Amino acid sequence: xxxxxxxxxxxxxxxxxxxxxxxxxxxxxxxxxxxxxxxxxxxxxxxxxxxxxxxxxxxxxxxxxxxxxxxxxxxxxxxxxxxxxxxxxxxxxxxxxxxxxxxxxxxxxxxxxxxxxxxxxxxxxxxxxxxxxxxxxxxxxxxxxxxxxxxxxxxxxxxxxxxxxxxxxxxxxxxxxxxxxxxxxxxxxxxxxxxxxxxxxxx
Numbered sequence: 001x002x003x004x005x006x007x008x009x010x011x012x013x014x015x016x017x018x019x020x021x022x023x024x025x026x027x028x029x030x031x032x033x034x035x036x037x038x039x040x041x042x043x044x045x046x047x048x049x050x051x052x053x054x055x056x057x058x059x060x061x062x063x064x065x066x067x068x069x070x071x072x073x074x075x076x077x078x079x080x081x082x083x084x085x086x087x088x089x090x091x092x093x094x095x096x097x098x099x100x101x102x103x104x105x106x107x108x109x110x111x112x113x114x115x116x117x118x119x120x121x122x123x124x125x126x127x128x129x130x131x132x133x134x135x136x137x138x139x140x141x142x143x144x145x146x147x148x149x150x151x152x153x154x155x156x157x158x159x160x161x162x163x164x165x166x167x168x169x170x171x172x173x174x175x176x177x178x179x180x181x182x183x184x185x186x187x188x189x190x191x192x193x194x195x196x197x198x199x200x201x202x203x
Contacts, residue, residue: 082112
């Protein structure tokens, strides 16, 4: 099997599922709009509302977990499949800014490019995003889960903001996702090295 697949061929591949096939989620792909740090739509003309079927099944577990424990909340998917060419565009946009640490080097491959990572938050019953202390793609230390405790003590994050982040993490971890140290919204489905070794990258 080829180690990669073209964006154009995703729709015909049984490896991938469209986000609209997953009940109980909301979708707002920020890189398909101008509401992102680059300020323009990076996905058109391609439809990037896809996940690998394994990650889609795991997201269904997140929905089920929340339905049992917090039926007032809905997962909001901010990014799912991110083709390699878009990862390269983001990388290039941050060149020389000191912010490339927030992105996977395209040469190695983002787990998003395998359809095995999610950027995600939670909506309340009124459809508002829960307060996580920063917005999506906020490239500051405040976004780092690894630093939350210190920010809580310093009064830079509130108890409610940290509790909201912990709730999101618990829902994702229970479903088999792994968080990262630098972004509260990003979760990988499975071990990164295993994903890179065994899944196909979308170009």
